[in-house]
Amino acid sequence: MLALRDLGGKYHRYLHQDEFGPIRAERMAALRLLLDQLALLLSRLNGLPEHLCLLLSNQLAANPNPLSGCDTDNFEAHRNDEEAVQLVGEVAVDVRRQLPASASRAPELMDELCGTAERTVQLLCALDTTTASAVAIDAELPRLEIEGGTGSDLIGFSVVCARIERLRRRAELTLARLVRQKGPERSESLRWLVWQLCDLYNHETGQPVTSSAMADYFYTATPQSPAGRFVLAAVKALQPPEAWVPEPATGSRTGGRACSARMYLSGGCILPCGTTLPIIPTADRGAADGSGPSNFVK
Numbered sequence: 001m002l003a004l005r006d007l008g009g010k011y012h013r014y015l016h017q018d019e020f021g022p023i024r025a026e027r028m029a030a031l032r033l034l035l036d037q038l039a040l041l042l043s044r045l046n047g048l049p050e051h052l053c054l055l056l057s058n059q060l061a062a063n064p065n066p067l068s069g070c071d072t073d074n075f076e077a078h079r080n081d082e083e084a085v086q087l088v089g090e091v092a093v094d095v096r097r098q099l100p101a102s103a104s105r106a107p108e109l110m111d112e113l114c115g116t117a118e119r120t121v122q123l124l125c126a127l128d129t130t131t132a133s134a135v136a137i138d139a140e141l142p143r144l145e146i147e148g149g150t151g152s153d154l155i156g157f158s159v160v161c162a163r164i165e166r167l168r169r170r171a172e173l174t175l176a177r178l179v180r181q182k183g184p185e186r187s188e189s190l191r192w193l194v195w196q197l198c199d200l201y202n203h204e205t206g207q208p209v210t211s212s213a214m215a216d217y218f219y220t221a222t223p224q225s226p227a228g229r230f231v232l233a234a235v236k237a238l239q240p241p242e243a244w245v246p247e248p249a250t251g252s253r254t255g256g257r258a259c260s261a262r263m264y265l266s267g268g269c270i271l272p273c274g275t276t277l278p279i280i281p282t283a284d285r286g287a288a289d290g291s292g293p294s295n296f297v298k
Contacts, residue, residue, distance in 0.1 A: 004200075004237075007234075008237075011193045011238055012240055014189035015189040015190075017128070021128050021130055022128050024178055024181065027128065027131045030123070030127055030128070030131060031127075031174060031175040032175065034123045034124065034127070034171055035168060035171055035175065037119055038164060038168040038171065039168065040116055041085065041113075042168065044112060045113070045160075046161070052095070052106060055095045055098065056092070057155065059094050059095055059156075060160060063087065067080055067083065067084055067087065067156075067159055067163065068159065069144050069146050069159050074137060075136060077141055077166075078136035078170070080163060081163040082121075082124055084160045084167070085164055086117070087160060088114075088160060088164070089114050092110045092111075092113040092114040093114055095110055096111065131174065135171055135174045138177070139174050139177075140170070141166075141170070144163065144166060145165070147162070190235070193238065194235065197230070197231045197234050201227050207227065209227040209231075210227055210228070211224075211225050211227060211228030212228070
């Protein structure tokens with residue numbers, strides 16, 4: 001019950017994001033601003049003279065937790081890529097303090113780099129949770145293209161530049177996907193809830209999650225397996241009260257997805273027709289162990 005209550009709280013928060021979050025045009029505008037800022041940051045980094053690059057690299061190497069070129073998963077990769085932006089601003093301040101008073105252009109370059117990095121961090125923090133998650137989860141994760149190799153004196157600088165370039169590329173891919181997307185906005189909250197409930201069922205029972213609407217060779221339009229009935233009952237129970245759902249004219253900018261969810265659930269569907277989710281435990285997704293996505297919740 002505690003797990004279900006926890007899922008319900010998160011689901012309501014994500015549903016609120018679906019209902020009142022930014023529309024697609026606003027998400028695209030935010031990504032374009034971020035892309036321009038990332039491009040400016042990379043331009044400032046690539047335009048630095050070699051002796052400043054070396055100072056930055058040495059300062060990055062002196063960090064208690066220096067960034068490496070390895071990541072365990074998409075989440076860690078995205079977190080480290082964002083951290084690279086923040087580190088640039090911090091080490092630029094440190095290098096600025098070390099420069100002699102007689103230095104001509106170098107202090108100005110460090111000030112510009114620090115300001116650009118700080119502005120980039122602000123734009124990253126300003127992304128709504130749906131867009132930030134799309135960049136971190138849905139976008140392809142390219143390899144880090146680190147120049148110079150691990151033995152280079154500029155390895156710290158090269159890793160940071162490679163991470164920022166990858167972050168820029170993933171934001172670019174997310175924007176391209178939004179540009180191609182047509183029709184109404186997809187409700188992520190209901191999909192997320194179904195995934196979590198499937199994982200919960202598998203974890204608590206040890207049984208694979210399957211669902212079929214067939215009973216005695218007849219189609220019933222409602223899940224008949226124990227897992228399917230559990231997921232449908234839980235999703236219905238975790239829907240917010242009627243009073244929670246506003247009229248579209250009073251603030252909802254997505255056409256009332258909470259109302260749409262009730263419409264699907266009233267017919268016994270867990271998700272809109274045509275939507276399928278592979279029922280694989282989170283830890284095993286993508287594993288080629290013979291238990292691939294042969295069963296689906298529909």
